[in-house]
Amino acid sequence: MSVGFIMLVHTALDRAAEVARHWATRGCPVVIHADARVSRHRYRKLVKALSDLENVRFCTRYRCEWGTWSLVAAAQTASEMMLDSFPDVRHIYHASGSCLPLRPVEDLVAYLEKHPKTDFIESVTTRDVPWTMGGLDEERFTLRFPFSWKRNRILFDTYVEFQRRFGLKRRIPDGLNPHLGSQWWCLTRQTLSAILSDPRRATYDRYFKRVWIPDESYFQTLTRLYSTNIESRSLTLSKFDFQGKPHIFYDDHMQLLRRSDCFVARKIWPQADRLYETFLSDDRTSMADAEPAPEKIDRVFSQAIDRRTRGRSGLVMQSRFPNDGWENGKTAGPYSVFEGFNNVFTDFEQWLTRRTGARVHGNLFDTKRVHFAGNEKVFNGCLSDSAELRDHAPKSFLSNLIWAARGERQCFQFGPTDAQAISWYLTTDSNAHISVISGAWALMLFQSNRNFADIRTEAARLQRIESEHLDILRSPYTMARVRIWTLAEFLQDPMHHLQTILDETGPRAQRRLTEVPTMVDMTGFGQFLQNLKNQGMKPVLMGDFPLTGDDSHLKAAKAKPYLVR
Amino acid sequence: MGIVSSYRLRLQRKRWRIRAFRKRREIKSITNRTNKIRSKDILLFVTMRNERLRLPYFLKYYRDLGVQHFFVVDNGSDDGSGEYLMDQSDVSLWWTSASYKRARFGVDWLNWLQMRHGHGHWTLVVDVDEFFVYPFCDTRPIRALTDWLDASSIKSFSAMLLDMYPKGPIHAVPYLEGQNPLEIASWFDSGNYMCQKNNLHGNLWIQGGVRARVFFGDNPERAPALNKIPLVKWHRDYAYASSTHMLLPRGLNLVYDEWGGEKASGCLLHAKFLDTFDEKSKEELDRKQHYANSHEYRAYHEHLQEKPDLWCKWSEKYINWRQLEILGLMSKGNWA
Numbered sequence: 001m002s003v004g005f006i007m008l009v010h011t012a013l014d015r016a017a018e019v020a021r022h023w024a025t026r027g028c029p030v031v032i033h034a035d036a037r038v039s040r041h042r043y044r045k046l047v048k049a050l051s052d053l054e055n056v057r058f059c060t061r062y063r064c065e066w067g068t069w070s071l072v073a074a075a076q077t078a079s080e081m082m083l084d085s086f087p088d089v090r091h092i093y094h095a096s097g098s099c100l101p102l103r104p105v106e107d108l109v110a111y112l113e114k115h116p117k118t119d120f121i122e123s124v125t126t127r128d129v130p131w132t133m134g135g136l137d138e139e140r141f142t143l144r145f146p147f148s149w150k151r152n153r154i155l156f157d158t159y160v161e162f163q164r165r166f167g168l169k170r171r172i173p174d175g176l177n178p179h180l181g182s183q184w185w186c187l188t189r190q191t192l193s194a195i196l197s198d199p200r201r202a203t204y205d206r207y208f209k210r211v212w213i214p215d216e217s218y219f220q221t222l223t224r225l226y227s228t229n230i231e232s233r234s235l236t237l238s239k240f241d242f243q244g245k246p247h248i249f250y251d252d253h254m255q256l257l258r259r260s261d262c263f264v265a266r267k268i269w270p271q272a273d274r275l276y277e278t279f280l281s282d283d284r285t286s287m288a289d290a291e292p293a294p295e296k297i298d299r300v301f302s303q304a305i306d307r308r309t310r311g312r313s314g315l316v317m318q319s320r321f322p323n324d325g326w327e328n329g330k331t332a333g334p335y336s337v338f339e340g341f342n343n344v345f346t347d348f349e350q351w352l353t354r355r356t357g358a359r360v361h362g363n364l365f366d367t368k369r370v371h372f373a374g375n376e377k378v379f380n381g382c383l384s385d386s387a388e389l390r391d392h393a394p395k396s397f398l399s400n401l402i403w404a405a406r407g408e409r410q411c412f413q414f415g416p417t418d419a420q421a422i423s424w425y426l427t428t429d430s431n432a433h434i435s436v437i438s439g440a441w442a443l444m445l446f447q448s449n450r451n452f453a454d455i456r457t458e459a460a461r462l463q464r465i466e467s468e469h470l471d472i473l474r475s476p477y478t479m480a481r482v483r484i485w486t487l488a489e490f491l492q493d494p495m496h497h498l499q500t501i502l503d504e505t506g507p508r509a510q511r512r513l514t515e516v517p518t519m520v521d522m523t524g525f526g527q528f529l530q531n532l533k534n535q536g537m538k539p540v541l542m543g544d545f546p547l548t549g550d551d552s553h554l555k556a557a558k559a560k561p562y563l564v565r
Numbered sequence: 566m567g568i569v570s571s572y573r574l575r576l577q578r579k580r581w582r583i584r585a586f587r588k589r590r591e592i593k594s595i596t597n598r599t600n601k602i603r604s605k606d607i608l609l610f611v612t613m614r615n616e617r618l619r620l621p622y623f624l625k626y627y628r629d630l631g632v633q634h635f636f637v638v639d640n641g642s643d644d645g646s647g648e649y650l651m652d653q654s655d656v657s658l659w660w661t662s663a664s665y666k667r668a669r670f671g672v673d674w675l676n677w678l679q680m681r682h683g684h685g686h687w688t689l690v691v692d693v694d695e696f697f698v699y700p701f702c703d704t705r706p707i708r709a710l711t712d713w714l715d716a717s718s719i720k721s722f723s724a725m726l727l728d729m730y731p732k733g734p735i736h737a738v739p740y741l742e743g744q745n746p747l748e749i750a751s752w753f754d755s756g757n758y759m760c761q762k763n764n765l766h767g768n769l770w771i772q773g774g775v776r777a778r779v780f781f782g783d784n785p786e787r788a789p790a791l792n793k794i795p796l797v798k799w800h801r802d803y804a805y806a807s808s809t810h811m812l813l814p815r816g817l818n819l820v821y822d823e824w825g826g827e828k829a830s831g832c833l834l835h836a837k838f839l840d841t842f843d844e845k846s847k848e849e850l851d852r853k854q855h856y857a858n859s860h861e862y863r864a865y866h867e868h869l870q871e872k873p874d875l876w877c878k879w880s881e882k883y884i885n886w887r888q889l890e891i892l893g894l895m896s897k898g899n900w901a
Contacts, residue, residue, distance in 0.1 A: 239901075241899045241901075242899060243717070245716065245717065247901055248712075248713060248716070250701070250704065250705050250709060251704060251705070252701065252704035252705065269709055269712065271706075271708065271709070300901050301901050303901070304897065304898075304899045304900065304901035305899055307826070307827050307896065307897060307898060307899060308822075308826045308827060308828070308898050308899030309825070309826045309899075310825055310826060311822065311825050311826045311827040311896075312827065312893065315827075315893045316760050317725075317758070317760065317827075317830075317893050317894065317895075317896070318723050318724075318725040318760070318769060318771060318792060318820070318821060318830050318894075318895070319723055319820055319821045319822065319827055319828040319829065319830035319895070319896050319898065320821060320822055320825075320826070320827040320828070320896065321760055321762065321769055321821040321822070321823060322822075322823060322824065322825045323823045323824065326823065326824050326825045327825060328825045378778070378877045378878070378879055379879065380756070380879055381754070381755050381756025381757050381879065382754035382755060382756065382757045382775070382778055382877060382879045382880060382881075383756070383757045383879075384757065384777075384778045384782055386778075386782035386783065386785075388782060388783055388784070388785050389757075389759075389777060389778070389781075389782055389785045392759060392772075392785035392786065393759035393760075393761060393772075393785075396758070396759040396760055396761075396773075397759075400756050400757055400758070400759075403756060403893060404755065404756035
């Protein structure tokens, strides 16, 4: 006999009894502390259920409340009873009613035999751990906490704030260096009895009575005074979520728990029948020398915390609706927006698809209809091509599109003829790569077969819309990667600019450009702009074009041999 | 939120509760087995009319999840639903012939029953064609979820309505009694949902799915709301304000995280579009008992006459809750 268990129980007493019986019948004495809030009837039932076992004892009951001294008092009383009643016990294991042994008791006994002088207790200083609960770490030891956090939250918070404001501090008793850690420890008789029979125990107890969550610091701190050999880890597998609440294990965690090689796990859902059945049965195979390895199953639980605190970027749904600026990326991945390119080139979309392998849409925000790639009526995620549906919630439309097509680069065309409501969203999204050839819409008008008066009105309208859009793109709130050329600038060296865009858009375009899209015929465009000017509409966004119809620099651009297909 | 709107909501809540109290006379108790309810039981509340065919599977589905007692308000069924329910040992049945519309689509009746019997229990409010799916529902009973919610001090749990439909014309495969309707209506729209926030009540307003895509492409404003909060740890002061879309007090509507994280949530698989739908929508059109002058039903009826297939090539076939989680329709939150 080398290990004894002290168990703190308050709910699911039948499960606690099962576990206590498991240990007791395998030669390990158990001292049970039942919360004083457990009704007399249920307590009697528990006592009766275990009455046939002479190595199960029940100690004085305290009224236990989370975060208070009562839990330490319970552990002290139970420990004292254990030390007095079972002189053969060498290690005392602190467990709770929702603990479950994962490996046969012999494994644990053998393990402790190999470490006869070792105290297994997680014990770290406040400076070394980013403790999660309520931002109280160092202050746990320097402030007073007379009010219950569970019942009197307001008083609790106010009093903490009051002490901070007026710099009220407690003195930590001499010789103590506060340490924190899991309360599920396993200490040697030597250490534990030294703590409990310390002549200064009254002083320490008085101090810890007003410390916040003393069950996570009392033994952890005092062990440091006496132990010769501390292993700062818990033998109990216990995972905490982002609020400091323990994760609960269910039947479907069976394999995970097995893999952990830990001796005891907490907390188990009381109705996890399969877990209790499997792990309490006699045919558990011994894993002999396996070291406990709680980190093997960490991924599942750290992923859960990440899900809860950071969520999935770009997802907006029923239980994730981030405030502005808290999205961790408004959309799920990078995408490209091209403005004016399909005015300059006749087959830009087809060309870009060929060159990059990305999904290239037309004008997604066209006022009449959504132009998905391939002119589809429905796209990934069952997005409809109805302009009304899109305009009902344009942000949802775009974030849905990018979310549904995760893993595939999306590109789309945009321009002043489109619905503009999405402008701000695009600009403030760091995933957007926006390339603009400003004033390129004039080419569309230039080629249209309309009355010049209409063209003039339309040009004025588009110019106004685009310059508003450009103002947004140039605002200080811009998060998107924005590139703006005037039409004239772009035409100076179209090859170079296209290459830049390709490099950024798709991995397929590693090599130099060999094939370029067809440029529209621009003969007479300079004159066209001059005509607009003559009509009193000054085209400014396209940059400086020479006035004469047959200008030299455009010719030069077109004359470059590799530009001609 | 200012004192004024806060007070306004308080008055509103009181009004719904008084209304529920007044409407209690419209429903008549047929079988009352509420004395069987134990203190921790999970209760389900439903209003229905002529659902004899669907009832057996509906009851089985929720019994398997771990619902212990059913509260059913029968709104004038004449197909034997009432008789069938009277024989079920875990069902308490009420009957009414009063107007569904004037009881705010059954909400008043259920609010009353919940006020009366739901206090302190986890209550689930669904329709006969809605099937609740939550994280780990294939391995953990609903009690595991409610225990976890209790431990996390969460009082309400969101489950978006996910419209399911068959591939091919909706009347092609007949639904048989006791059959899982999701075997027929096993497809859904995976990513065309629109979220907006209702600033007064604090809930999200979600629209989209197949109904918005097919029926409301030209009039999205009227597309049905899909946000639902069906699972609540009920307190007698609570009230559903509009179907199960929103609750009062408004704190119960905050089922979403605003700081980038994800809270746990589920889905209600809505197997409305079966072969029974045609007949049902005709009947509902005649009764004129549905929302906004049954505008919704008129749209369905007209559309399904000419093109009864709701399926498209991007439709997703339902597998399990994990698939819905990956698609981003629901979330595990920090439940692991």
